Amino acid sequence: MLRRTRRVFLIVLGSVCGLAAVLALALTFTLRGSLPRLDGERVLPGVQAPVTVTRDSLGIPHIQAANRLDATRTLGYVHAQDRFFQMDLQRRGAAGELAALLGTALVSTDRQVRIHRFRDVARRVVSSMPARHLDLLDAYTAGVNAGLADLPVRPFEYLALRRQPEPWLMEDTILTICAMFLDLDYSTATTEKMNAMVADILPGPLADYLLTPAAHWDAPVQDGPPYPVAIPDASEVDLRAWTTDSPATTTEGEPIPTADTAGSNSWAVAGSLTAHGGALLANDMHLSLGLPNIWYRARVSWPDSDGTRSLVGTTLPGNPGLVTGSNGDVAWGLTVAYADALDLVRLEMDPADSTRYRTPDGWQTINRLPEVITVAGADPDTLWVRQTRWGPVWSQDAGGAPLVLRWSAHDIEAVNLGSLDIETTHNVDEAVLAAAGAGIPTLNFVCADRAGNIAWTITGRLPKRHGWDGRLPVSWADGSCGWTGYRDPGGVPKILRPAEGLLWTANNRVAGGEDLRMIGDGGFGLGARAQQIRDGLRAMDRPAEADMLALQLDDRALFLNEWRLFALAAVADDTTASRREFARLLREDWDGHASVASAGYRLVRAFSYQLIDKVYRGLTGPVWSSHDEFEGKWLSSRHAITWELVHIRPPHLLPPVFFTSWDELILAAVDGAMDLATADGRAAADWTWGRRNIVDISHPFLNFMPQLRRWLAAPAQALPGDGHMPRVQHQRHGASQRMVVSPGREKQGIFHMPGGQSGHPLSPYFLAGHEDWVSGRASGLLPGTAVHRLVLVPDGN
Known part of the structure; x- marks a missing residue:
């Protein structure tokens, strides 16, 4: 009897294990079906000639196309194949539409964002877009949808959520820009x-x-009137009388206060000072860290009137442009400028009618606009946005008066695809002008060109204020304070070919005097990090690329x-x-360092x-x-x-x-x-510092699938670095990439980033290259030897 029972048990156990193995194989096969196509030939509708996409051992694509439109369409294709869920979260996060995918837990998040009505802004931006940008956006959007459709199985996140991905719209690309406004300006x-x-x-x-x-640790590039205000004396303020x-x-x-984590580093050295005579640009943007990384590496090449145009650097999935990198003639990097491109307006309400507020043109009524929030698995939620001529009612002041948010991100004049124009510039003069007209957040733009020149300016649109300096909320009711449009791109602050041959930014104050007045003070970061970078650059003798990386990794305290x-x-x-x-x-x-053992x-x-x-x-x-x-x-x-x-x-x-x-x-x-x-x-x-500074980078699904940590997270590691030094490093915040490049010398360029190219945990490229970032290894900027080759051909119609 016992033998028979044991035999039955073994048969049942074998059957269960066999079934489990079959289910595991089926699940693996299904999940692998959403991996991107890497080899062979596929039809990409809309391309005018075959496009070759090679990938190296890290999965970095090199797109070689016959023209810019085909290259842009193909970039959309590979973005969707590798990162569509990330793109979806970006657009939904900016539009306040996360609850439609993820359910009731995200309703409050959507309500906070919906007051900006970015979906409406994005539609209006597209409808007013110049043809040169609209053509590229149309090609990119078609490429995204073709890439999504060419996956045998929808991305694994949608399988887990039991949802279908929705097609990409042209306005969704604008929403990715709005997402950056929320992250970097708001x-x-x-x-x-x-x-x-x-x-x-x-x-x-x-x-x-x-x-x-305050002046202590201040490290501007451009001198200006001193900031310091005298300490109040006892006749003005005496805390001894306070209770x-x-x-x-x-x-x-x-x-780790918020203001001590956000930011980035960027600097440039003129060719006259370097070992090889070429200008050097270094950039590492500090952001929240996750899997996949916010950036997607790519090299994109096509022939133009100047020969072959070849872009290399970081792209943002969902957007057709190069965010930072080099086009062979000009290289550029970005850091948060903490410029002031928004204001809080105090409304003067009508005592007899709580729906009316005073304006220079008399009383006006606050409009109530419904924003319906779709919620997966629940009834819709409706938010009523209170809209004024200056923007939405955002909060209230200490006295209860409504505060309206006047923000460049709400204006179609200040949101656009103008950053695409940087890609075809030939020198720092052209690049600075293009950057100043780009409809993106206000960022420090540092660039270098093939001739050895370097330059700095502010991206985005700077408002023209009158009546006050913008630091505090004021009433605009009588017209004495307000905005009168935006500054012309040719008239924004800039530094061209500085005499010292050096430029540095680390979220600190860069400019002074009238330039500082135009930029405004949006909460500049402490200058200690900038000071350490500046002094490090000044101490270098004929630096090369490796010296720039060493400074990026400088964790001296x-x-x-x-x-x-x-x-x-x-x-x-x-x-x-x-x-x-x-x-x-x-x-x-x-x-003397932010060492893990200290x-x-x-x-x-x-x-x-x-x-x-x-x-x-x-x-x-x-x-x-x-x-x-x-x-x-x-x-x-x-x-x-x-x-x-x-x-x-x-x-x-x-x-x-x-x-x-x-x-x-x-x-x-x-x-x-x-x-x-x-x-x-x-x-x-x-x-020790290492017990605190354990870097833990993961896919957002890990929050509700902790048992899948092995597949959804990078190994947790104690790393050196902190906030007020070049090597900024916190548990889930730090350098989202490190790049060093001299225009025309891209083969000697350096690049690494946390995570890998793919957003798919079963891809060999999910974490490929991550250890280079962890260890600070000088891996190359350009893709390496091709190990995969995909050809995308016209559909023949």
């Missing part, structure tokens, strides 16, 4: 709102002091070393055991943030007490102002509710850092 609105809270509640001299960018009970310590533990020396002086004579251990680790466990680095970092938090909570106590939503992290001057105050130690700016002396405050920051380091009985020496 934070200025929050900065302005936080600034307004400070200005509305604190005494004027103190508000001016806190809201004016606010706002918290004096952070609840964030070890914060020059900024925090200043705080380290300050902290050591503060505890020099202290005999408290924990403070002595603090000092020992700062001396002995410090190698506890000293992490302690100094925690000390500096504890100190900044205590000083700023004291200075802005009444604001915290009045506004639950206030966040001091948006005040970009906090590092430099704290540095100034703890050195000068004015007694009238010490928050007496919490501390009786500046020494007490500083030692409290030391104690706070040690409390974090020794939590749960841990030895402070074990509290």
Whole structure:
């Protein structure tokens, strides 16, 4: 009986295992059916001549076409084959249509975005587009849909969601530009709102002091009038008279404030200074990290009147243009400029009618526009957008007055495909003019040309303000303040062929004087990173490509070393055991870098943030007490102002509710850092930076399929780097690519990025090249030897 039972059990087990194996094979076969086509010959309707797409060992395509339209159509094809789900999320995220795909959890996200009505903006942009751009957009869109249709099985994400992908529309490409506005420009609105809270509640001299960018660590390329505002004296502000009970310590533990993570690096060296006589451009854009990476590498070639035009660099799936890279004559890179291309307008409401607001032309009624949000598996949700002549009602001020968002991203004059014109420029003069007219967010544009010249300007459209500087919300009701269109591309700030032969940007203030007034202050980043880049460039003798990469990977903690020396002086004579251990680790466990093995680095970092938090909570106590939503992290001057105050130690700016002396405050920051380091009985020496800075990059599906980590994530790794140094690195934020190139010398160019080319976990290119990014290896910019060859031919009709 037992034998028979065992035999039956084995037969059943074998059948179950066999069935499981068959199902696993069927699932694998189905999933592999959504992998892109790499070899053979396929029909691509619309191409005028055969197009060759070769791929190297990393899956990087080289598209060789007979003309630009065919090349653009083919780029759309390969984007869709490799990255369609990413493209879909981009367009849906900008349009506020994620819930239609992903369900009720995304309704609130869609509601926040729908007030911009970007789908309507995108349609109007397409309808007014010049023919040279419209033809390229039409070809790209057709290529995307052909690439999607040519997958034997729809992308795996749609199989998991049990949804069908929707065709790509021309307006969807514009939505990818709107998505970049949201990522790179939109934070200025929050900065302005936080600034307004400070200005509305604190005494004027103190508000001016806190809201004016401080000079310490400032590293502009172009000198201008100094920023600093004098410290308010005791007759103007005296915190000793305040009774606010706002918290004096952070609840964030070890914060990485938003303003300390966003950004990028870019610099250029004129040919007169380099080893080979060619200008050098370096660029690494710091963004949120995920799989697949936001960028898609490509080389695209076609013959034109000048010979063969060959573009190489980064593309954005969903968009037909080269974002950064080289065309052989000009190379260019981008960083967030924190220019000010938006404003908050205070509405003056009619006391007798809450639907009317005052304008220079009299009272007008706020329009209520319905935005219907489709929700997968649920009923639609309707958002009523309150629209004014200046833009949508976005929030309200401290007094309850509506705040309207006036933003260039809402205007068809400021959103376009003008960045495509950069691709065919021949020198920095042409490139700067094309960049200034590009309808993209306001970014630092750094470029170099084959003749050895370098230049800088601002992309996007800069508004022409009148009546105020744009830093704080004001009323536009009487016409004394407002916008009068946008600055002409030929009249925006630019630096051509700087005498020093160097340019650098790291989200800091670049320009001064009248140029700075035109750019505005959207919350410039601290200049410490820019300062380290500038000084690194100045120290180089005849640099080449490898030297540029070395600077991109520079993780020296020059900024925090200043705080380290300050902290050591503060505890020099202290005999408290924990403070002595603090000092020992700062001396002995410090190698001058943001090293993964260093506890000293992490302690100094925690000390500096504890100190900044205590000083700023004291200075802005009444604001915290009045506004639950206030966040001091948006005040970009906090590092430099704290540095100034703890050195000068004015007694009238010490928050007496919490501390009786500046020494007490500083030692409290030391104690706070040690409390974090020794939590749960841990030895402070074990509290290394590597235990915190573990980089974890994954596909968005991992959030609800954690059991699939093996397939949906890169290996989690502790990496060096931090915010205020060239090698910016956080857990899910850092360099989205590193590029070094000299125009005309692309074979010597360097490029690597996190993740791989493909968005498909079963593709050999899902993580191909990722380790080069992790280790900082100097992998090539151009695709390598071809290992796949696909020919796309006309349909013959």
